[in-house]
Amino acid sequence: xxxxxxxxxxxxxxxxxxxxxxxxxxxxxxxxxxxxxxxxxxxxxxxxxxxxxxxxxxxxxxxxxxxxxxxxxxxxxxxxxxxxxxxxxxxxxxxxxxxxxxxxxxxxxxxxxxxxxxxxxxxxxxxxxxxxxxxxxxxxxxxxxxxxxxxxxxxxxxxxxxxxxxxxxxxxxxxxxxxxxxxxxxxxxxxxxxxxxxxxxxxxxxxxxxxxxxxxxxxxxxxxxxxxxxxxxxxxxxxxxxxxxxxxxxxxxxxxxxxxxxxxxxxxxxxxxxxxxxxxxxxxxxxxxxxxxxxxxxxxxxxxxxxxxxxxxxxxxxxxxxxxxxxxxxxxxxxxxxxxxxxxxxxxxxxxxxxxxxxxx
Amino acid sequence: xxxxxxxxxxxxxxxxxxxxxxxxxxxxxxxxxxxxxxxxxxxxxxxxxxxxxxxxxxxxxxxxxxxxxxxxxxxxxxxxxxxxxxxxxxxxxxxxxxxxxxxxxxxxxxxxxxxxxxxxxxxxxxxx
Numbered sequence: 001x002x003x004x005x006x007x008x009x010x011x012x013x014x015x016x017x018x019x020x021x022x023x024x025x026x027x028x029x030x031x032x033x034x035x036x037x038x039x040x041x042x043x044x045x046x047x048x049x050x051x052x053x054x055x056x057x058x059x060x061x062x063x064x065x066x067x068x069x070x071x072x073x074x075x076x077x078x079x080x081x082x083x084x085x086x087x088x089x090x091x092x093x094x095x096x097x098x099x100x101x102x103x104x105x106x107x108x109x110x111x112x113x114x115x116x117x118x119x120x121x122x123x124x125x126x127x128x129x130x131x132x133x134x135x136x137x138x139x140x141x142x143x144x145x146x147x148x149x150x151x152x153x154x155x156x157x158x159x160x161x162x163x164x165x166x167x168x169x170x171x172x173x174x175x176x177x178x179x180x181x182x183x184x185x186x187x188x189x190x191x192x193x194x195x196x197x198x199x200x201x202x203x204x205x206x207x208x209x210x211x212x213x214x215x216x217x218x219x220x221x222x223x224x225x226x227x228x229x230x231x232x233x234x235x236x237x238x239x240x241x242x243x244x245x246x247x248x249x250x251x252x253x254x255x256x257x258x259x260x261x262x263x264x265x266x267x268x269x270x271x272x273x274x275x276x277x278x279x280x281x282x283x284x285x286x287x288x289x290x291x292x293x294x295x296x297x298x299x300x301x302x303x304x305x306x307x308x309x310x311x312x313x314x315x316x317x318x319x320x321x322x323x324x325x326x327x328x329x330x331x332x333x334x335x336x337x338x339x340x341x342x343x344x345x346x347x348x349x350x351x352x353x354x355x356x357x358x359x360x361x
Numbered sequence: 362x363x364x365x366x367x368x369x370x371x372x373x374x375x376x377x378x379x380x381x382x383x384x385x386x387x388x389x390x391x392x393x394x395x396x397x398x399x400x401x402x403x404x405x406x407x408x409x410x411x412x413x414x415x416x417x418x419x420x421x422x423x424x425x426x427x428x429x430x431x432x433x434x435x436x437x438x439x440x441x442x443x444x445x446x447x448x449x450x451x452x453x454x455x456x457x458x459x460x461x462x463x464x465x466x467x468x469x470x471x472x473x474x475x476x477x478x479x480x481x482x483x484x485x486x487x488x489x
Contacts, residue, residue: 032400033400290428
């Protein structure tokens, strides 16, 4: 099993380690609930070094990504600006979702899922052959996500003043590269914060300084409840190669206004002509219980199924994402262990920035 | 290390049983089990009056992480359920052998209690 460069730090912090797609990762350090609340209310940190970082360089880097991604990288004009996108197959199915950073002309940086690393890289390489580009994976970097209302301030306290000056006024969904640190104002929690790429050999020292500054180590379990509250999708659960972004609540990430011929566009156009018959909706369970992936959802417009589900620590209710008929709305039932429980369909996100979102409860 | 109480009996599936000496038992899940499951957010208790055979699934404990069945450690009728767990499922985490008890049963076969694991045997099972 792979270990990240922070493995020893996790053990020292009392982590319960699990196998996550071949990586030995912390699931929690005692209480995933406390970790979740630390991120919503203060600051927490996650080791996300298992994620794959790939640089695309070359005179056709931009042309390649215009072909490869369903979202439009020509929207990125300021160095460091980030774009969330799906990478589709010819049928419009989602091969992976990723963040693309525009670094400079002829240089983009992609951060892709660990679970899909091999097929994602193979897809990049295969489709990249027709373009004058190079692909470089960064094994020498560690990646930390520091998230929460006080996260940025805590990070600033550890950095040299000139670096802080460069990031303090950085808008959300942007990044800067300075003195070997790549600092992005992005995340997967619905809170403000940074994702920091840094030289692997410095990772433990940085982690320890963050912990000394009061940033709580958080595991994959809290990461999952936070992202689900924030209405963010998890590849392999909420979307995969069998569904398109249009059926997955991700139409906003597909740029089809101009005539750019990205991979999967033909299939999406056909689907739009025939009518998209499913959508991804939020589900809120009315009473007590917990929602999990794979539960049947019965609506007036037909049946659906939960793709992700959990108990939301912020709402103190069970929440889920579910793929349901496109007309479905309002009240529904969810089948839990053979019994129907009342619920209703809501529009995610459920909770962000420390509180429940409007219209959810 | 999780706590195993020497005055209790245990089933392999991690329920503990306290023999009340009057033909009834109190049942909960062990400290080891609650630690494995993590933060408890929902407990589905058996209905009072229902009868279960030994080993039959009769309750569900759900942590944020996972749902897990709890089994009747002995055969009998459920005579009381710990309603407090509806509002405070976390009692299973904080006090698994005390306020986190789950239900009480009237034994249909008093000899079954003797067949359960004692603390030492249960502890050994965890070491495997």
